[in-house]
Amino acid sequence: MAGKTLSEKIIEKHCGKVVSAGETVIVNVDLSYVQDGTGPLTVRRMKEMGIEVAYNPKKTIFFLDHASPSPRMELSNDHEFMRDFARKSGIILSDVGNGISHHNSLEKYACPSDVIVGADSHTCTNGALGAFGTGMGSTDVAAAIALGKTWMRVPETYLVEVNGRLPKGVYSKDIILHLIGTIGSNGATYKALEFTGDTINDMSTAGRSTIANMSVEAGAKAGLFSPDDETRNFLKAMGREEAFRELKSDEDAVFEKKIQIKADELEPLIAVPHLVDNVKKISEIGKVKVNEVFIGTSCNGRLEDLHIAASIMKGHTINPDTRVIVTPASRRVYIEALKDGTIETFMEAGALVTGAGCGACDGVHLGILGDGEVCLATQPRNFKGRMGDPDSFIYLGNPAVAAATALAGEISDPREVM
Amino acid sequence: MGKAWKFGDSISTDVIAPGRYFHLRSNLPELAKHVLEPARPEFASEVKKGDFVVAGDNFGLGSSREHAPIIIKIAGAKAVLAKSFARIFYRNCINIGLPAITCNTDKIDEGYEIELDMEKGVVRNKTKGMELEFPHLPPVMNRILQEGGLVAYIKAHKSLEI
Numbered sequence: 001m002a003g004k005t006l007s008e009k010i011i012e013k014h015c016g017k018v019v020s021a022g023e024t025v026i027v028n029v030d031l032s033y034v035q036d037g038t039g040p041l042t043v044r045r046m047k048e049m050g051i052e053v054a055y056n057p058k059k060t061i062f063f064l065d066h067a068s069p070s071p072r073m074e075l076s077n078d079h080e081f082m083r084d085f086a087r088k089s090g091i092i093l094s095d096v097g098n099g100i101s102h103h104n105s106l107e108k109y110a111c112p113s114d115v116i117v118g119a120d121s122h123t124c125t126n127g128a129l130g131a132f133g134t135g136m137g138s139t140d141v142a143a144a145i146a147l148g149k150t151w152m153r154v155p156e157t158y159l160v161e162v163n164g165r166l167p168k169g170v171y172s173k174d175i176i177l178h179l180i181g182t183i184g185s186n187g188a189t190y191k192a193l194e195f196t197g198d199t200i201n202d203m204s205t206a207g208r209s210t211i212a213n214m215s216v217e218a219g220a221k222a223g224l225f226s227p228d229d230e231t232r233n234f235l236k237a238m239g240r241e242e243a244f245r246e247l248k249s250d251e252d253a254v255f256e257k258k259i260q261i262k263a264d265e266l267e268p269l270i271a272v273p274h275l276v277d278n279v280k281k282i283s284e285i286g287k288v289k290v291n292e293v294f295i296g297t298s299c300n301g302r303l304e305d306l307h308i309a310a311s312i313m314k315g316h317t318i319n320p321d322t323r324v325i326v327t328p329a330s331r332r333v334y335i336e337a338l339k340d341g342t343i344e345t346f347m348e349a350g351a352l353v354t355g356a357g358c359g360a361c362d363g364v365h366l367g368i369l370g371d372g373e374v375c376l377a378t379q380p381r382n383f384k385g386r387m388g389d390p391d392s393f394i395y396l397g398n399p400a401v402a403a404a405t406a407l408a409g410e411i412s413d414p415r416e417v418m
Numbered sequence: 419m420g421k422a423w424k425f426g427d428s429i430s431t432d433v434i435a436p437g438r439y440f441h442l443r444s445n446l447p448e449l450a451k452h453v454l455e456p457a458r459p460e461f462a463s464e465v466k467k468g469d470f471v472v473a474g475d476n477f478g479l480g481s482s483r484e485h486a487p488i489i490i491k492i493a494g495a496k497a498v499l500a501k502s503f504a505r506i507f508y509r510n511c512i513n514i515g516l517p518a519i520t521c522n523t524d525k526i527d528e529g530y531e532i533e534l535d536m537e538k539g540v541v542r543n544k545t546k547g548m549e550l551e552f553p554h555l556p557p558v559m560n561r562i563l564q565e566g567g568l569v570a571y572i573k574a575h576k577s578l579e580i
């Protein structure tokens with residue numbers, strides 16, 4: 001019998017039988033979570049189902065991260081609705097200020113080999129630890145919370161092998177932008193992506209989480225990395241080394257496709273409005289003046305990202321025509337960036353630093369774009385109207401591009417200032 | 419019979435249910451007044467009950483917000499027809515009981531009066547003599563849709579053994 005992929009192995013463990021890609025199975029769910037944009041509906045769905053208790057409340061989390069703290073009365077009421085349900089049912093509440101669901105999950109809750117469902121499309125970020133994380137809607141997650149199970153089709157896997165050293169100014173963001181630009185925003189719909197190769201072996205968990213996070217931008221159901229020594233060290237640093245489990249695809253696993261990426265040939269890339277697969281080399285962008293630079297999100301809001309940006313901004317002042325907003329991904333990231341002077345560097349350069357959360361990413365608050373405004377953001381999406389006015393423009397780039405752009409006031413190649 | 423409202427490729431959930439109306443997510447009828455607004459501002463006010471949203475590839479890409487298919491349904495659309503769908507959106511459609519039909523929508527022009535035969539798996543426009551076949555749903559999804567969506571399914575069975 002042919003070997004199994006990482007996804008097949010994880011799913012097998014959770015449905016108690018041998019499976020292959022293409023089968024539909026019921027799986028046990030280890031961890032379920034929702035956020036404040038999807039959570040109120042999830043609670044209503046549970047009430048409609050007539051199951052108002054969580055199957056495993058200690059493995060169910062309500063994150064208040066999208067509108068955090070609430071900028072509007074309606075959202076304050078949504079938050080109260082979620083807090084109240086969490087209190088009554090023993091569900092863990094991650095309140096405003098703790099930051100983005102996916103990063104809190106990596107830091108505190110997700111374990112390698114877990115099946116994780118979240119009512120947020122970027123739940124695939126958990127793949128950075130070798131968990132099968134996937135995003136679903138409020139009703140599906142309501143069912144998972146209530147029953148501890150979900151149904152899924154076992155995905156075929158595309159193996160993405162990345163080799164070579166990343167050049168100066170080029171980061172994991174550029175690897176995933178390159179892949180999305182190549183295969184398109186529906187290039188991996190229904191599939192799992194699995195990342196391997198020496199570039200990946202040498203990459204931090206933070207770097208991997210950027211790639212896992214954006215896997216959904218190619219349509220993928222999950223984006224996974226085999227848990228390795230780096231994963232063990234990350235978990236140890238988070239004080240939960242015991243969560244580590246080893247697992248990898250068999251040598252003779254069946255991959256539907258294999259994709260090779262030469263990291264040493266990449267340059268900083270930009271996704272131009274209004275689709276994530278509109279990927280161009282920074283050298284092809286030309287002069288684009290920018291009103292706002294936004295550094296943060298579930299894609300690039302970790303300490304490592306803030307360090308990259310701060311190292312370029314240190315001792316300089318941002319362009320007077322550009323506002324620069326920095327939003328740490330989690331409370332932990334914020335505290336560490338405070339302690340090591342990173343926050344101070346941003347503040348001295350003229351940037352605004354907000355509390356941890358999703359911030360400006362989805363147009364709710366903390367940096368909404370106006371008519372005709374242009375933003376360079378480190379976030380995973382640039383869809384029309386996402387950050388506010390439907391006639392605004394979002395360009396996506398890595399944290400070094402964001403910092404170079406903050407100083408110049410127009411989209412700039414970081415290699416010239418590093 | 420209903421009228422076809424045509425949309426292009428890659429219509430994201432940010433276009434279907436814009437983030438700037440995030441605060442209306444617990445007020446779905448209000449949110450529905452802004453459905454697909456950035457693509458066709460007139461859609462929400464002019465769409466008639468039983469009309470169809472007809473789009474190109476990768477409809478519904480982006481976020482997991484189930485509010486997107488819900489407000490298409492509340493606005494009155496009977497189904498969404500597209501060449502292909504993004505995964506989460508597709509699953510959400512079935513869960514909330516909005517048929518998501520995969521077919522060659524190039525054959526359907528703006529304003530076509532079309533009818534949907536779920537049993538036979540065809541979309542028709544009688545005056546133009548057009549008949550488009552579409553594949554049946556995977557069995558699990560078919561059961562969920564037939565029982566009126568996932569909430570109704572779980573309410574009835576208290577389990578997921580589909």
Ligand code: SF4
Pocket residue numbers: 066100120122297298299357358359361362379380381
């Ligand atoms: S940071 Fe942006 S992409 Fe990430 S979870 Fe929050 S809203 Fe979604």
